[in-house]
Structure formats: C-alpha cells, structure tokens
Amino acid sequence: MSTKRGTGSLDTREKILNVSVELFMENGYPGTPLSLIASKLGFSKAALYYHFKNKDDILNGILNPLLDRIDALLEEAPQRFTDAESRWKFLVTYSDLMLSDPRAVSVLAIGGSQVWLPESIYNRIERHRVRTIELTMLPGMSDEEKVRSILLMDMMHRETVFDKRRFVIDGMTPERRREIVYSFIKKSFED
Amino acid sequence: MSTKRGTGSLDTREKILNVSVELFMENGYPGTPLSLIASKLGFSKAALYYHFKNKDDILNGILNPLLDRIDALLEEAPQRFTDAESRWKFLVTYSDLMLSDPRAVSVLAIGGSQVWLPESIYNRIERHRVRTIELTMLPGMSDEEKVRSILLMDMMHRETVFDKRRFVIDGMTPERRREIVYSFIKKSFED
DNA sequence: GTCTATAGCTCGATAGAC
DNA sequence: GTCTATCGAGCTATAGAC
Numbered sequence: 573m574s575t576k577r578g579t580g581s582l583d584t585r586e587k588i589l590n591v592s593v594e595l596f597m598e599n600g601y602p603g604t605p606l607s608l609i610a611s612k613l614g615f616s617k618a619a620l621y622y623h624f625k626n627k628d629d630i631l632n633g634i635l636n637p638l639l640d641r642i643d644a645l646l647e648e649a650p651q652r653f654t655d656a657e658s659r660w661k662f663l664v665t666y667s668d669l670m671l672s673d674p675r676a677v678s679v680l681a682i683g684g685s686q687v688w689l690p691e692s693i694y695n696r697i698e699r700h701r702v703r704t705i706e707l708t709m710l711p712g713m714s715d716e717e718k719v720r721s722i723l724l725m726d727m728m729h730r731e732t733v734f735d736k737r738r739f740v741i742d743g744m745t746p747e748r749r750r751e752i753v754y755s756f757i758k759k760s761f762e763d
Numbered sequence: 764m765s766t767k768r769g770t771g772s773l774d775t776r777e778k779i780l781n782v783s784v785e786l787f788m789e790n791g792y793p794g795t796p797l798s799l800i801a802s803k804l805g806f807s808k809a810a811l812y813y814h815f816k817n818k819d820d821i822l823n824g825i826l827n828p829l830l831d832r833i834d835a836l837l838e839e840a841p842q843r844f845t846d847a848e849s850r851w852k853f854l855v856t857y858s859d860l861m862l863s864d865p866r867a868v869s870v871l872a873i874g875g876s877q878v879w880l881p882e883s884i885y886n887r888i889e890r891h892r893v894r895t896i897e898l899t900m901l902p903g904m905s906d907e908e909k910v911r912s913i914l915l916m917d918m919m920h921r922e923t924v925f926d927k928r929r930f931v932i933d934g935m936t937p938e939r940r941r942e943i944v945y946s947f948i949k950k951s952f953e954d
Numbered sequence: 955g956t957c958t959a960t961a962g963c964t965c966g967a968t969a970g971a972c
Numbered sequence: 973g974t975c976t977a978t979c980g981a982g983c984t985a986t987a988g989a990c
C-alpha cells in the first residue's frame with residue numbers, strides 16, 4: 573500500500589487528507605476549493621491530481637476506512653439481539669469504532685442531511701444509520717420502547733460524531749462527559 | 764406588508780419562498796442554483812431579482828420570521844428558571860414556536876454544522892442554541908444533571924427540527940411519536 | 955512529483971428591452 | 973413584473989513542460 577517512510581514524516585497522501593479534513597470542517601465540503609487545500613499545503617492545485625483522481629476521491633480517502641470497518645461490524649452482527657447485555661456490548665463496540673477514527677468522524681459531523689455527499693457514500697451512511705437503529709430494538713418491544721431506542725441510538729451516535737459545536741461545562745473533560753452520557757443512555761435503555 | 768390578495772392565490776414572493784424550501788431540502792442551499800428555483804416556478808432567473816435582492820435574501824425571507832419570534836421569546840425569559848415546572852412550560856412554548864413554522868424549520872434541518880449559512884444567521888442560531896441550553900439548567904445542579912440537560916434539550920430541538928430522514932415505526936403518526944418523545948424527555952428531566 | 959496555463963463549465967448578479 | 977443577453981468570478985479538471 574504505502575512505500576517505506578522515514579522517521580517522523582507522513583505520506584504526502586496522508587498530509588493531503590489531514591489538511592482537507594481541517595478545511596472541510598471550517599468551510600464544508602462544497603465550500604472548500606481544491607486551490608485552498610493546495611495552498612495550505614504549500615503546493616499547487618494540479619499536484620493534488622497526482623495523488624487523487626478527483627475531489628470526491630479525497631473524501632473517499634477520508635471516509636472509506638471507517639465506513640469499511642462499520643460495514644464489517646454490521647455484517648458480523650446477528651439479525652436481531654435478544655437480550656439487553658449483548659445489545660449494549662454491540663453499542664460500545666460501535667462507539668469505539670467511531671472514536672478510533674476521529675478524522676473520518678470529523679467529516680461526518682459536517683453533515684446534517686448531508687445532501688452534498690456523493691450518492692455512494694450517502695447511501696452507505698444511511699444504511700448504517702437504519703441498521704444500527706434496528707439493532708437496538710429487542711423482540712416484543714412496545715411503541716414507547718421502540719421510540720426510545722431510536723432516540724437513544726441517535727444520542728449515542730451524536731455523542732461519537734459531534735465534537736466542535738458542543739456546549740462545554742466548566743472544566744469537564746470530554747472523557748468525563750462521555751462517561752456521564754453513556755451511563756445515562758445505558759440506564760435509559762434498561763429502564 | 765402585502766397587497767390584498769385574491770381568494771386562493773399566494774404572493775409571488777411566497778411562492779418563491781415555498782419552492783426554494785423544497786429545493787433547498789433536496790439539494791442543500793449551496794447546491795441549489797437560482798436557475799433551478801426559477802425554472803421550477805416557470806419563469807426566468809432574472810425575475811427573482813425583482814422580488815429578492817440576492818440569494819441570501821431568499822434564505823432570510825424563509826428564516827427571519829421564525830428567528831425573530833425566537834428572539835422575542837428568549838428576551839421574555841428570565842435569567843434562569845428556578846423550578847422544573849416553569850422550565851418545562853418554557854420548553855413546550857419554544858417547541859410550539861418551532862412547530863408553528865414548518866417552512867423555516869425544514870431549512871434549519873438541512874444544517875448540521877451549517878457552515879454554509881450567512882454569518883449573521885449562523886450567529887443568531889448559535890445564540891439561540893446556547894441560550895436554550897442555559898435555560899434548561901436549574902440552580903445547584905450536579906455535573907450529571909447538567910450534562911443530561913444538554914442531552915435532553917438537544918433531543919427536544921431535534922424532535923422539532925427533523926422530519927425527513929426519520930426512522931418511522933409502522934403506522935405511527937408523527938403526533939403519537941412526538942407525544943412519546945416529549946413524555947420521555949419530561950420524565951428524564953424530573954428523574 | 956510538482957509546476958504553469960488554460961479549457962470548460964456553472965453560478966450569481968446586472969443591464970436594458972418590453 | 974418578466975424577459976433575453978451577458979459579464980465576471982470561481983470552480984474542477986486536464987495538458988504538457990520540467
């Protein structure tokens with residue numbers, strides 16, 4: 573995949589991805605011209621086309637590693653969970669997976685309805701969203717419990733995906749916040 | 764404000780706003796050219812400039828009525844609420860206000876980090892977001908309670924703002940869903 | 955592997971006729 | 973109040989030199 577690298581330096585390819593993520597977060601994906609990415613890297617726009625075949629290819633480079641791993645996780649999962657413990661274990665695994673790729677997650681957080689995404693990526697994300705919600709639902713749930721599952725899965729997803737615009741309490745660390753959020757979600761699931 | 768109108772027909776201005784909202788939801792704001800709005804209305808791009816001074820002015824026409832009313836509500840509100848009942852009354856009022864303008868809410872739902880918004884509108888929305896969260900916090904709350912307030916306000920806001928991409932249960936009406944969601948939020952606040 | 959130059963396109967906005 | 977025509981800016985992507 574990659575050539576051998578020296579001590580501290582990253583692939584040019586990786587540098588491009590990292591700078592792109594920063595700019596996509598600031599300006600959005602359609603709002604970030606390739607010229608801006610190039611100038612922040614200190615070289616010209618055309619040079620980007622040596623490393624990526626077009627703009628969407630940069631986006632794919634950022635998102636695909638994470639999306640592939642989510643695909644794999646969802647394929648391993650059973651049709652439905654039948655008990656709360658194994659469901660919770662799955663949710664934690666899913667959450668850890670998301671948190672393991674902050675670069676991709678940052679770009680996912682730009683979204684919203686994400687109409688600007690290439691259709692192939694959009695469809696994958698939508699499939700993940702629907703499937704994870706389905707997997708929170710246990711057999712024999714009432715309407716109230718189903719709706720609550722949707723709300724809580726949504727809450728968990730947002731907790732992994734959003735970092736920037738978050739309302740921060742005094743000196744609370746992100747880890748402490750996450751601990752509180754997850755225990756609230758777990759308790760609400762069990763209630 | 765408006766000239767007298769015939770029986771069923773809307774202002775051209777209102778027609779433009781309604782068509783724009785539909786297209787903004789489909790393609791996003793930056794992804795919707797004025798030419799598309801014009802063609803869907805059956806007239807030319809230049810005609811739009813008789814009714815609005817530029818593209819952002821259309822967006823303002825959609826959002827400002829709601830944002831103005833939210834501003835007014837937030838100015839009426841006390842510095843902080845001191846009891847759970849008056850806080851809940853405020854939250855219901857805020858929610859009803861949002862639901863009273865589905866057109867504006869649809870456009871707000873496009874967002875996400877909403878970097879595409881004109882700065883003036885973006886700042887207003889951010890102020891609303893922060894202020895409403897502050898108002899959910901009662902004196903003497905623990906860290907856990909503060910975080911839960913953030914989560915629940917966020918949940919409530921999303922319940923008013925999102926319609927489209929929602930995971931729908933069988934034959935459940937939106938009203939039934941909202942009833943379940945609100946009772947969950949209320950219960951979680953009181954817990 | 956990076957450059958300059960430019961093709962080719964789309965868009966917002968304006969001018970001016972009707 | 974709506975039209976045609978067009979300007980000018982900004983963008984993706986490619987060609988071809990080094």
